[in-house]
């Protein structure tokens with residue numbers, strides 16, 4: 693492995709493949725933007741059902757993907773590994789988050805799991821980048837909002853109601869996180 697090559701990893705949990713598909717799109721987008729910008733980077737992707745979360749701590753930039761289920765609950769694979777989060781050595785690491793949810797079907801719990809994941813990670817001392825404006829969504833409540841209520845604490849995707857916006861959102865968010873991350877390098 694070339695030591696100049698930055699290692700980026702996406703760790704996701706997905707029940708009906710939407711978060712997995714978003715991960716694939718994020719991986720492709722990051723590959724394209726890094727090569728365009730001349731950033732030497734390798735982007736890997738792991739399903740947390742098969743890969744321990746602990747492995748994520750080896751990466752320079754870590755991206756976690758989660759969907760919300762059953763009225764504000766965690767996606768099942770995240771739920772199974774939830775207690776492992778507390779032991780992750782993430783102090784000083786850069787982390788970005790994205791979530792999948794359904795703003796119309798579950799308007800009172802939109803993206804709650806994304807917020808729950810954020811709250812678990814932030815106490816570990818990592819630097820969470822990639823907050824995303826909450827304009828352009830219609831929902832009643834969400835645990836995934838920043839303290840000022842203006843942002844989601846990560847990229848918010850809704851393939852049920854806004855599938856046509858997913859690609860653009862991913863493109864913009866990937867540019868944003870690379871910008872936030874590389875200015876810190």
Ligand SMILES: Cc1cc2nc3c(=O)[nH]c(=O)nc-3n(C[C@H](O)[C@H](O)[C@H](O)COP(=O)(O)O)c2cc1C
Pocket residue numbers: 705706707708709710711712759760761762763764765767792793794795798801802803804851852
């Ligand atoms: C039974 C069920 C419950 C759901 N509950 C929520 C919810 O509480 N909040 C939310 O934002 N989305 C909810 N969703 C929407 C899912 O998060 C969405 O379908 C997502 O794309 C699933 O991603 P995955 O297949 O990667 O797990 C629910 C979907 C189903 C089918």
